[in-house]
Amino acid sequence: MTAPSTAPAPSRGGRWIEHWDPEDETFWRTTGRRVARRNLAFSVLSEHIGFSVWTLWSVLVLFMGPEYGLTPADKFLLTSVVTLVGAVVRVPYTFAVAVFGGRNWTIVSACSLLVPTIAAFVVMKPGTSFSTFLWVGLLAGIGGGNFASSMTNINAFFPLRRKGWALGINAGGGNIGVPVIQLVTLAVIGAHGGPRVLLALYIPLVVVAAVLAALFMDNIASVRNDTGAAKDAAKEAHTWIMAFLYVGTFGSFIGYSFAFGQVLQSQFGRTPLQAAYLTFVGPLLGSLIRPVGGWLADRYGGARITLWNFVAMAGATAVLVVAGTQKSLPLFVTAFVVLFVLSGLGNGSTYKMIPGIFQAKALAKGLSGEEAAVYGRRLSGAAMGLIGAVGALGGVGINLAFRQSFLSYGSGTGACVAFLAFYGVAFVVTWAVYLRRPAGRTRAEAAASEAKHRLGYAEV
Template sequence: MTAPSTAPASPPPVKKGSHWIEEWDPENEAFWNEKGEKIARRNLLFSVLSEHIGFSIWTLWSVLVLFMGPEYGLTPADKFLLTSMVTLVGAVVRVPYTFAVAIFGGRNWTIISAGLLLIPTTAAFTVMEPGTSFGTFLLVGLLAGIGGGNFASSMTNINAFFPLRKKGWALGLNAGGGNIGVPVLQLIGLAVIGASGGPRVLLGIYIPLILVAATLAALYMDNLASVKNDTGAAVDAAKDGHTWIMSFLYVGTFGSFIGYSFAFGQVLTNQFGRTPLQAAYLTFIGPLLGSLIRPVGGWLADRYGGARITLYNYVGMAAATAVLVFASMRKSLPLFVCVFVVLFVLSGLGNGSTYKMIPGIFQAKAVAQGLTGEDAAAHGRRLSGASMGLIGAVGALGGVGINLAFRQSFLSYGSGTGAFVAFLAFYAACFAVTWAVYLRRPAGRTTAGSAASEAKPQLSYAEV
């Protein structure tokens, strides 16, 4: 397996075609102001569009299960298992999608990955009717998981376009625009259900949108020749403890966002007796606000430090989850919905702050190793680009855990209360890890030998 890097050891071979950019130096302010920013923003725009459609297809089954009444013969446990497996595939494919950017080029892979979304969409259109076996639904649902991979390739691509000082904003906007595919899908599903349309109507809406996204990527996006596969970066990123620490923290933020996006409607129908239409009226609100606030999380991280924002965010997520336990036990629908929406908002905010931490951590380590200027920036881009696919994949596995936890909680207790207790404990663990690794003041050092280690103080990570 290989990983992307933006600091080649030697000049890359000249690529043929007008959509290849041979020289790219976003850290150079003159280059950035003259032409770099305009190009980067254009690529960001169409990357967001493609990723947005990918997220919609990935979370398609969170809405389709609402259409699947008793005539489909599926139990609540079957539906939670189905959405869990869709989430699992979306998490796994993020790893190869990350490296595809360097193999094919960011623009080229955006076209390919958008086109691949036609497979799960047309397959679901074909089988979506009563009488289809659960095994068939499961297989077709697994295909929808490829939509989750678009996030990883898009984030890796956009990470290479922007300078470190703007990565929090750019990555937050890119991810937030993709995440918003979840509530948009749910809103369209609400309209279709409200108009008494069937699931095939919903699927038919997305097929032409996929073609539009692929076409616009072909016309307006670019490939960076300087982004290449680097086997050493993949190995170095996998060996670095911060890759796995950030993966754990991203489980708490993005894993929550995607897991709750899949599960919210099912919890409302199974625990609170809402009809599919009533559930659809509520499910889109949380993902919508969580998606919109993700760039704010990145902006706050740029300004105050991602570790600090992430730490406070976990306090809020734990508090909201504690209230959800109370609302679930009291069967208070208004309180439950309001606090669940707050939890979505906090997960979106944390998505932005945690992802901003990744490039900052690796650049801080480069500076601590004595690198400066472009050398430090190149080292940071190299390892952060390689780690993003792993972190994104592991983070998305949190969505699998959430749906499986809900499945077990409903099987054991008939409600989601047990799952929320488990989530509360996990957020407390995320808080502890964030504080201990990135914000805790190191113990005082008095020996001469320890003075050298001050070149890379733990406290510096508070600024990432």
């Protein structure tokens, strides 16, 4: 039976919570769960709008016909630039939570989305120079930063046993901004509307997200003024190993989200409307299944789910190569949708691994109880921003790979072969670092050795 909590209820003066202890069962049941879930709900909304703005150009390029004077290579370069900025700004956005507070930064980051949305509304017309589109695309990249600050913030609200689910819901709700904006695009194109109609729909949504964050979200005082955590996280080898794995999961998700419609147009001759009918399905399923990946990781261990997920991603990519060489649109679309689903599943499992790894590090250092929990939350929150930034760079690589493949071979098949090789390497890294047991020992001996000399990560 859990002893009654002696911790005071959260003080919310000025929207700051002074005491927060989600690992305390009684505190969590009586107070913490309700507060955490409220913050999660409005975090999801803000991140959702951020993802939509970030991926605006993946659908705006579908409107850009011959009258815009852009080649397929130009469009892939444009979406690569947008993805790059979204990856880079994730690092300062992670720091911003510690400097300003999670609620406060959610308000600021939501309001900032008005800049790229209004700018795109102004320039989106034939006759605009390619360099202007590139500069406006740079602005849209800030929407990608919302993910890092949102995940860092929500990570602090939930206990370790709930993080897989909570982070999966938060990220999945944000990721679903990709298929939602593609569905809205489909409706706009189907109604014979132009790109400015699409942009006009999102401007008021940005304002709504900022206002609701101001009214219903909170800051956690213990997270503030801990910018040194990012420096400590950057020194950890596991931060960069997980960043590499996240390139394979989230990098695939965001890269394919930007590239799928363009590949359908350039390789299979689909019209904008035909492409829009197909592009939303994969990102939608990949977003919806991300919480399932987190739940499976909570239940069976993130490393195990991630390992076999990379096997499945490699298999789907091999089918994609076959479909491209045979010019089979149904097989190509099916394999691409499966890849989206697997990338979403892997997103959930890899992010669950992060807090587990740093909790294990805390225990290995001899820490226990609340001290271990604080250490784990501190480093895992900071690491998430760095991992998210590097992972998003995978999206840049995918778009550049497709660009080069079309320039060199006239199709995306060459890029798919490169992706297949990457998933093979990611499988090996996951197994070697987080699941491999020393040879020549029994299971019990290996487990004892790992507890003493190295971390046993199979359950993270």
